[in-house]
Amino acid sequence: MNGAMDISGLTVQRSGSVVVQDLDLSLGNGEWLGLIGPNGAGKTSVLEAIAGLVASTGRIDIGDEAIASMSSRERARRVALVPQNPVIPAGMTVIDYVMLGRTPYLTRLGVESTEDVVAANIAICDLDLADHATTPVDRLSGGERQRVVIARALAQASPVLLLDEPTSALDVGVRMEVLDHIDAIRRSCGLTVISAVHDLTLAAQFCDRLVMLSGGSIVAQGSAEGVLTADTIRRHYGARVRVISDGDGLIVIPIRTGDSREAGGSGRMASHR
């Protein structure tokens, strides 16, 4: 299934306020697009609009089909979402949790086929979780849990994977491990990935292309080198950074300014006080 995506004129309102305005985006099949931007920029709203979780206007096409014309089951076969704070039901085993990803393929009576069980097991193996298949998810470590959530999304076998800050709660080692897993699977399966990312260095290292949102609109897009400049980050994040480019990619280092030391915070925070 083709994961190429076209978004045109996407607008999302929440509680009467426009949080995403007239957004246009195109993604090629197998591309990894990183959505970056300060808090409240509209990153999560874009992902939720694609997943059909919030009302939106505009048009979103996956392959050549508009998702507005799809049933919720059909849409779930094309788009899988890894939320920022997934709910882990107490006592649910890894295999039962990953099987939830096969929901859009079950019969109307909720019966699973052997193919569904095999697909869930493959996703579990892909994320190196085979030894934990019958363990309750809530007994696993943070990194293992996050891999279980990604395995559920992979079991959905959809061509588009949406990641909402998938590693924000993990330490740097586990974070790299999880993102490396996603990247390897993306390359082998031709998955199209859109991820909201706070860590700009990781965004630069893993994403093919970056889109910076601010106030619900695109303010910069392109390669990491083109988007992640000290000036753009200062303007939209209100932070001073040093951007270093070496053989391992782009590295964004925040710099504590004299002003923020004295005031005990950044300029953006200070402006809210």
Place this chain on the structure above:
Amino acid sequence: MTAIPTRLATPTRLSWFSVGVVAILVAAALVTGALLGPADIGVSQILGEVLSRIPGLGVESELTEIQRDILWSWRFPRVVLGMMVGGTLALSGAAYQGVFRNPLADPYLLGIAAGAALGATLAIVTGLPAALLVPSAFVGGVGAVVATFALGRTMGDRSATTLILAGVAIASFLTAATTFVQQRNSESLREVFAWILGRLSTSGWTEVALLAPYAVVSTLVMLRYRRTLDMLAVGDDEAASLGVDVNRVRTVVVLAATAGTAAAVAVSGLIAFVGIIVPHAVRLFVGTSYRVVLPLSLLSGAGFLVAADIAARGLMSPAELPIGVVTSFLGAPFFVLVLRTSRRNL
């Protein structure tokens, strides 16, 4: 990098072993319930009587006409009704817990039983035909669950504690309304009280026939959605992203559970805590998947209420305790236990 699993892990499924164990316990409760009573009728006599009713077997019953009448007019309808009411209440409790993702959801704590009781009381005092007793209870139950959730929402959060407090408030109001209706219709007071205190002791095949269609339909609907309840466990947004029509599922399951509860309340009166005790006990043995919890709650609830009825008949023999007293004695401490163990989720 697709890896090939060397051994397939299988999702949680209902095992024949667990069904067999529960079925044996239910059968033991049924037989004990049928044996209990002043008239001395043995197991072999009961078995012979049942087999004699099956054409073609040629088995002769050893019972006298009076014994036969006691068995078919008193003991059998009592255990059958207990089984149906217990199964329906336990299944409904488990379904409410799944659909509201709340371990304390229960037909009584959410005010549904009080709403059904008000509906049934109004039907009795206004002299509606018996066939309208259950529909009246259903309307009262639906009204109560809607009021509980509307009140819970206005309190600003969706925690279990808020929901229970809203349920307690609605149940108190509806119970007061029921009492007011009873006081205003003293000529029907005896009939209403007899019903409220539990009717297993005076029940017959009429009550079984009244409950049966509602119990069967609501049971089939709830069991149909047992896997979907596992999906709802990850939250509305995640379930929706998996392709589940959350609002439709919630509406259908709540209506089915409320219809079952209302019908059970209409024929048996107020029997509390079955919907909490049984599903939580089942979870202790077989885990949390609703695919297993729902069918086993149905079976276990059937056996539990028959056993509670046996206790109600035997504890202060020859006098009988109302069955609701027995379930409340067991349920209140159980509720505290569940509340303590689920505090971190509230």
